[in-house]
Amino acid sequence: xxxxxxxxxxxxxxxxxxxxxxxxxxxxxxxxxxxxxxxxxxxxxxxxxxxxxxxxxxxxxxxxxxxxxxxxxxxxxxxxxxxxxxxxxxxxxxxxxxxxxxxxxxxxxxxxxxxxxxxxxxxxxxxxxxxxxxxxxxxxxxxxxxxxxxxxxxxxxxxxxxxxxxxxxxxxxxxxxxx
Numbered sequence: 001x002x003x004x005x006x007x008x009x010x011x012x013x014x015x016x017x018x019x020x021x022x023x024x025x026x027x028x029x030x031x032x033x034x035x036x037x038x039x040x041x042x043x044x045x046x047x048x049x050x051x052x053x054x055x056x057x058x059x060x061x062x063x064x065x066x067x068x069x070x071x072x073x074x075x076x077x078x079x080x081x082x083x084x085x086x087x088x089x090x091x092x093x094x095x096x097x098x099x100x101x102x103x104x105x106x107x108x109x110x111x112x113x114x115x116x117x118x119x120x121x122x123x124x125x126x127x128x129x130x131x132x133x134x135x136x137x138x139x140x141x142x143x144x145x146x147x148x149x150x151x152x153x154x155x156x157x158x159x160x161x162x163x164x165x166x167x168x169x170x171x172x173x174x175x176x177x178x179x
Contacts, residue, residue, distance in 0.1 A: 137174050
């Protein structure tokens, strides 16, 4: 069993990470990654009903198509031919050239392997090429992902409570100054 694990790690390292911009044809794959991560992340924090409501609002095929049509760019991350993760970003404020990281979801089976950090780096490179000076994101105040974002250079700049249906998203707004 130990030898197999070593082989699997070596094999994984031989495969290359690649990235591409998602299209409407990728919506089902985006939903699959979101579904794998969403409920294990949010049910311990919010219970069962609010995460289901929010998932249906944000990740229905229609909602994702609208987000793409409204200017969110979705980046897909692959290891070999396997889709690991996705992120999306859009312009937040033109005046200060602030972009927002709207989403970043990594298949839980691959968390802790540096893939999220690499995906954020790709997003940062993309938005810097578009003139961004800052990258903002919202993260639930009780989501352990907050610590990941701090490790990669984001800082809390404020708290924000956002209504969604009959529920509330209780978030930190975090910012990374892009150099």
